[in-house]
Amino acid sequence: MIVVGIDVGGTFTDAVAWDTASGEKFFAKVLSTPDDPPRAFFDALGQLGIALDSVARMVHGTTLATNTVVERRGARIGLIATDGHRDTLDIRRGIRPFGHIHDLLYAPPPPLVRRGLRVGVRGRMDANGAEVEPLAEADIAAAIAFFAEHEVEAVAVAFLFSYANDAHERRVEELVHASRPDLPVSLSSRILPQWHEYERTNTTVADAYMKPAMMRYLERLADDLERHGFKRDLHIMKSNGGVMTARRAAAIPIETYLSGPAGGVVAGYHVGRQTERAGLIVTDMGGTSFEVSVVTPSGYTTTTESEIGLTMPIMLPMLDVRTIGAGGGSIAWLDPGGALKVGPHSAGALPGPASYGRGGEEPTVTDANVILGRLPADRPLAGDLSLDAERARAALAPLAERLGGTIERAAEGIVRICVANMVGQIRAVTSERGLHPRDFALLAGGGAGPLHGAQIAAELGIGTVVVPAYPGLLSAVGLIQSDIRLDFVRSFPARLDEHSFRDLCRIMDELEQEGRRALHEEGHREAPTIEASVEMRYVGQNWQIRVPFDAAGGAAGLAGAFDAEHNRLYGFSLDHHAREFIDLRVAAVGVNAEADRLTPTRVPQGRADGAETQFWDGRADRFEVGQVFDRDGLAPGWRATGPLAIAGVDAVVWVPPRVPVLVDAAGNLELDVGSAL
Amino acid sequence: MSLSAKSFAAPKLFLDKCDFCGRFVFEGESRVERGDKLYCGAPCAAAAVDPPPPQKLAETLADWFRRRDDDQAFAFDPIDLEVFAGAFRTICLEMGHTMTRTAHSPVFYEGEDFTVAVFDREIRRVALWEGNPAQLGSLEHGVRAAISQFGWDNIHEGDVLLHNNSYVGTPHLPEFLMTKPVFHDGQVVAVLANIAHHTDVGGKAPGGMPGDATDIHQEGMLIPPVKAFERGQAVEAIWRIILSNLRTPEPSYGDFLAMVGSIEVGERRIKEMIARHGVDRMLHHMRAVQVHAERRMRAEIERIPNGVYESEIEVEDDGVLPDRRYLIKVAITVLDRDVLFDYRGSDIEARGPINCPFGVSVAASVNAIFNVVDPAVPRNQGAYEPLHFVIPRETIVNCEYPAPLNAGNSETHNLVAECCLGAFAQAVPDRVIAPSGATVSLFSGGGTQIGPNGRRERFAFVQWEPTGWGGAPHRDGNIGITWVGVRSKIFSTEVLESRFPWRIEQHEIRPDSGGAGRFRGGVGIERRYRFLGEEMELSAVADYCKIAPHGWRGGADGGTTDIRIVEHDGTETRPPDRPDGGSSPTKFSGLKLTEGEGFLIRTAGGGGYGDPREREPERVLEDIFDGYVTPAAAVEHYGISQAEAERAFARSWDAVRARLRAGQAKGKTP
Known part of the structure; x- marks a missing residue:
């Protein structure tokens, strides 16, 4: 059977196909077509050169949902809210983002639905879900007519306390469907049954906003795939690292919000299993951005606090992937006070770094690496693209002059600062979770990641860097390794005691049944894995900690688990203080039993001879002789010590002086940075 | 030493005090002596002795400004600078995260009403994470006051100092300032601080914000600088006194623990930095980031046209004398690479709690200028070097014990900043918005x-x-x-x-x-x-x-x-x-x-x-449809015709809603 993963990114579309019977693998990389996304999808499929009727499973990662919001290309939508409360999106809880504290000219992003199309209707629940005022059906009828008059293409419904009682929202959906069966409806109680009306409303509105575009896109993919002979469900990568059917994705498109970067995290997790790591910091550095997340043997790290487009909260469970503008194309510049800065502006793919010779003139991280000899200029990069060292030097010369040093020293500085920016991001994602980078190995993925992995690790005190078999195809590989993963949440704020624990068990049971049912509907027939957890805190605190739920442990067991986790994260616990739970979560997982077998290995095809080259040595302030190897020539067991570079078709690995490197049994590279510190 | 009740009535420090602005002068800071008077700097001395009018004051200080201009000889490596600046910022970020995630009161985890900072051993701010910009003016004064209470010789490794004395450096009583020096080989190499707005501080009103207070003691308890931890051990008596005087001791204790936790994270990271880079390189870069910030700030000031920009704002209703109005006046002089904020002419202290202590007025002034320069200027002490203040004591913008002041920080601070923005609007109109x-x-x-x-x-x-x-x-x-x-x-x-x-x-x-x-x-x-x-x-x-x-x-x-x-x-x-x-x-x-x-x-x-x-009339009509503007206001202010305004309104949900309500009302009529 053949499994296929297709990752449509901002610049490139990557595809991987795997014949699990023969072990044969196919890879494809084509330029993305943002004006018509399905074209790149089928271009990549075509390049794979496989028969679609033999494909058993196809998983797709897409940035369409993100782009629809970021580029504001979504539908004209209407919001139905509780009368007197239609302005949560204008008031936004008064939030000003951190970078704009002293900024009179700051403008928050306008709501995805204008005020004139936000309607308040009568009907009210209280905090416990008891009906205070019945739903005014005349108001709903008026709202439906109003939306028709204003040509609304999708409707979001977000009532106060609908997480405690969804009856009014469900009734609205019935009424809308009765008169307008074609009009998509997004219910806040279905998408995010959790308190905090601003965050819930915004998440629901974002869902409605992207729904028509997503439905069109997925329908077209499904039709075209069927015409090409593909008879099964297309699966879509979700923000939580699992997949769902395209049918479900069209119903709740907001769940695909982080579909793009999620694949890389999944693949990183499986590299961690393959190499038997206790934990990995998974990094993915491409042309414009750097993404980082943490994986452990027990899984990915997730968050429910994501923000989009500066300050629009999306509170769904997502992989905790942090992004900054640091990539090979990031541009170096001097600020007016004389400090060297790198990024966040990027030369992107066009014009690209100066050394690409496509018209770029500003100094970039890639150019700096070319000057330092780490990116061999004489070897082709990504197909027919070759690097021009002279153009790189010309781009850095003015900067070097202003810094008062040589071009090489400026290049070294650019790389150091780019590394420092990435290090800061890794520190943030680990410290927030009470983790120390030193306890992890670093996975260097993406086209530019393996050039910088060793330096990042050295700054953080990380001992080992792992470069996977195909670092540049990390995301596409992750797609075919993913599980089906469906999340369910219920807000149930209550103090933890014997009485509430019984209610807790009952709700958990309901959520689990719901999960099993939904997984079955998704076509998963094997026994699912159920992951149940409770978000808890000490009474008075506001920041929840997630604790695994175990009904057998009883209330006391749950309290003990929470205290232990608080102690681990923050160094203290309040053992005699009352605890409360807030959100109850169940994930129903249809485990992909093949996932581990799909972690790529790399079998050598060429020769392991190194070619002599020159690397800049900052300490000696001159070029020193080193070697560059062809990655496809390095067999398991191969060892060497830096300085050296290892060039593959998808990425180049830089091994600094004195750092030992070896190829493991699966063809991954392991850099022992710790021994050179 | 003889003690009398009188000597404790007003909180004091073992410090000299400026005779003009009342600010305490920290050891090692420059000072000016004229006869038997002492001033904290040339601006106060010039304003006190033979005072020139606002238009002339900066001129008399021009030489003094030039002498203080940044040390052009100080060299730093631009690459190392950015690496260290990032590391200092990250330390503050980690301190901030620890605070929000473990605190017990919404004012921290929702409001983020606290600020954490790293200082060098001269107690100059190296980096910070600010939850509330209003805290920025007084932070270093508050830390210096705490250190001065004991003197360096009496402060040891593991000591944590605490106070909320607003007359020497907290914005108002609910804000407790906690500070801890970091030692290396027996020497102080850095000082960490966290200032945080607690939910209750005793006093006449729960929440510590009585709008009609007439003195500081109605606003809450006033804790002078004390050691809350001595050589790593909690000083139990102090904690008993504080917690016994709060209405909400349990969450407050959790909040104090969160403050301690944040400072400890910072201390660990400073020590790791020393282990990695060496203490000398760290100290050098603590200075370097400030010199860089000062150069950035001076370059920004050079872009503002020279001149004297005057502004005033009237403050309504002090909560005690509702019909009394108070005047805040500022003359902002931009002179090449320096800026002088001159508040002479502002009114006497208010009877009610709208007074600003010195630090709050400084914070408001700084807040205003940071809003008209590039937001990327680092906000460490270096950026403050070109800013100078003349703020006469016993005024609404620089009150003294026992003037009530709880609303000075939350309300008057904003008005002082608006007053300054009114002045800057004359200099850089494109960067300032209407009040x-x-x-x-x-x-x-x-x-x-x-x-x-x-x-x-x-x-x-x-x-x-x-x-x-x-x-x-x-x-x-x-x-x-x-x-x-x-x-x-x-x-x-x-x-x-x-x-x-x-x-x-x-x-x-x-x-x-x-x-x-x-x-x-x-x-x-x-x-x-x-x-x-x-x-x-x-x-x-x-x-x-x-x-x-x-x-x-x-x-x-x-x-x-x-x-x-x-x-x-x-x-x-x-x-x-x-x-x-x-x-x-x-x-x-x-x-x-x-x-x-x-x-x-x-x-x-x-x-x-x-x-x-x-x-544009179309935008007014859109505002009517969206409900930001009523048809009546559109006609009155924007000159939209009655018919057009009504047509726009008729298409809106507000019109539908009104019809629904009217229909229902009619239905009920017998």
Whole structure:
């Protein structure tokens, strides 16, 4: 059977196909077509050169949902809210983002639905879900007519306390469907049954906003795939690292919000299993951005606090992937006070770094690496693209002059600062979770990641860097390794005691049944894995900690688990203080039993001879002789010590002086940075 | 040493005090002596001795400015600089995360009303994470005061100092400043600090914000600089005294623990940095980041045209004498690479709690100038070097013991900053917006309700509401964002109703509250509470009730603050018209409500920018459809025809809603 993963990114579309019977693998990389996304999808499929009727499973990662919001290309939508409360999106809880504290000219992003199309209707629940005022059906009828008059293409419904009682929202959906069966409806109680009306409303509105575009896109993919002979469900990568059917994705498109970067995290997790790591910091550095997340043997790290487009909260469970503008194309510049800065502006793919010779003139991280000899200029990069060292030097010369040093020293500085920016991001994602980078190995993925992995690790005190078999195809590989993963949440704020624990068990049971049912509907027939957890805190605190739920442990067991986790994260616990739970979560997982077998290995095809080259040595302030190897020539067991570079078709690995490197049994590279510190 | 009760009446430090501004002069700081008088610097000396008018003051200081200009000889490696600056920032970020994630009070985890910082051993700020910009003016003064209380010789590794003395460096009593020196080989190499606004601080009103206080002791307990930990051990007596005097000892203790935790994280990271880079390189770069910031700031100041820019603002209602108005005056002189803020001519201290201690006025001035320069200028001590202050003591902008001051930080701070922005608007008009509804509009209080088990339960709260911003030079003002001077989230209705015995009947924008203009002022909001418990006390601190945020360049004024008590029969009463309502409509404490009564606030909107008749009519019609502007206001201010305005309104949901309500009302008529 053949499994296929297709990752449509901002610049490139990557595809991987795997014949699990023969072990044969196919890879494809084509330029993305943002004006018509399905074209790149089928271009990549075509390049794979496989028969679609033999494909058993196809998983797709897409940035369409993100782009629809970021580029504001979504539908004209209407919001139905509780009368007197239609302005949560204008008031936004008064939030000003951190970078704009002293900024009179700051403008928050306008709501995805204008005020004139936000309607308040009568009907009210209280905090416990008891009906205070019945739903005014005349108001709903008026709202439906109003939306028709204003040509609304999708409707979001977000009532106060609908997480405690969804009856009014469900009734609205019935009424809308009765008169307008074609009009998509997004219910806040279905998408995010959790308190905090601003965050819930915004998440629901974002869902409605992207729904028509997503439905069109997925329908077209499904039709075209069927015409090409593909008879099964297309699966879509979700923000939580699992997949769902395209049918479900069209119903709740907001769940695909982080579909793009999620694949890389999944693949990183499986590299961690393959190499038997206790934990990995998974990094993915491409042309414009750097993404980082943490994986452990027990899984990915997730968050429910994501923000989009500066300050629009999306509170769904997502992989905790942090992004900054640091990539090979990031541009170096001097600020007016004389400090060297790198990024966040990027030369992107066009014009690209100066050394690409496509018209770029500003100094970039890639150019700096070319000057330092780490990116061999004489070897082709990504197909027919070759690097021009002279153009790189010309781009850095003015900067070097202003810094008062040589071009090489400026290049070294650019790389150091780019590394420092990435290090800061890794520190943030680990410290927030009470983790120390030193306890992890670093996975260097993406086209530019393996050039910088060793330096990042050295700054953080990380001992080992792992470069996977195909670092540049990390995301596409992750797609075919993913599980089906469906999340369910219920807000149930209550103090933890014997009485509430019984209610807790009952709700958990309901959520689990719901999960099993939904997984079955998704076509998963094997026994699912159920992951149940409770978000808890000490009474008075506001920041929840997630604790695994175990009904057998009883209330006391749950309290003990929470205290232990608080102690681990923050160094203290309040053992005699009352605890409360807030959100109850169940994930129903249809485990992909093949996932581990799909972690790529790399079998050598060429020769392991190194070619002599020159690397800049900052300490000696001159070029020193080193070697560059062809990655496809390095067999398991191969060892060497830096300085050296290892060039593959998808990425180049830089091994600094004195750092030992070896190829493991699966063809991954392991850099022992710790021994050179 | 002889002790008498008198010697403790006013909090003192073992420091010299400037005879002009009253600021304490830290050991090692420059000072000027003239006869038997001592001044904290040339500006105060010049202002005190043979005082020149504002237009001339900066000129007399020109030589002094030049001598203080940044040390051009100081060299740093631009690459190392960025690496270290990032590392210092990350340390502060980690300290901040620890605080938000472990604190027990919404004011920290929702409002983030705290600031953490790293100082060098001269107690100059190297880096910070600011939750609330109002804390920036006093932080180093507060840390210096704490150190000075003991002197370096008496401070040891493991000591943690604590105080909330607002006359020497906290913005008001609820804000506790905790500070800890970091030692390396027996020497102090850095100082860490966390200043945080606690929910209660004792005093006459729960929440520590009585709008009608007449002295500091009504506002809460005043803790002078003490050692809260000595050589790593908690000083139990101190903690007993503090916690015994708080209404909410349990969460407050959790909040203090969170402060300690954040400082300990910072200490660990500083020590790791020393282990990695060596202490000398760290100390060098602590200086380097400041020199860099100073050069950045001076380069920004050079872009502002030289001149003397004067501005004044009237402050309404001090909460005790509601009809008394106070004047704040500033003359801002931009002279090449320096800026002088001269507050001479500002009024005497207010009788009520709207006074600013020295640090709050500095923070407001700094807040204003940071808003007109590149937001990327690092906000460490270096950026403050080109800024100079002349603030006479015993005035509303520099009050002394025992003047009440709780609302100085939350309200007057904003007005001082608006006053400065009014001056900067003359120099850099493109960077300043019209006046905003610059009030935090803060409610606090507490009461009782009968819980589900039939027992009486107590509750207490502090919260605030956002206001509209002024119209900007090229676009409309922001809607309902916490004012420029602070940075705090407001509370969710679902959280409030779940925690407190309230029903929030309305929480929406307030039509027509944004001043009309070519670029409309941002609208304020309306929030309406019905009380469902037994009885409660309400306190409030808000401004812009009697004086509106002004429109600029032909724009109209923004809407004014309106607080009402909703009686059992639905009547909306102004607080002074209640029997226990005091004399001010927006500043009061202890107003009693019983079940079924309610309260509401309509917050101020921003002033309009430019002539409203220059606004494109289509945009006015869109505003009518969206409900930001009513048809009547569109006709009156924007010159839209009655028919057009009514047509736009007829298409809106508000028109549908009105018809639905009318239909229902008719249906009920017999």
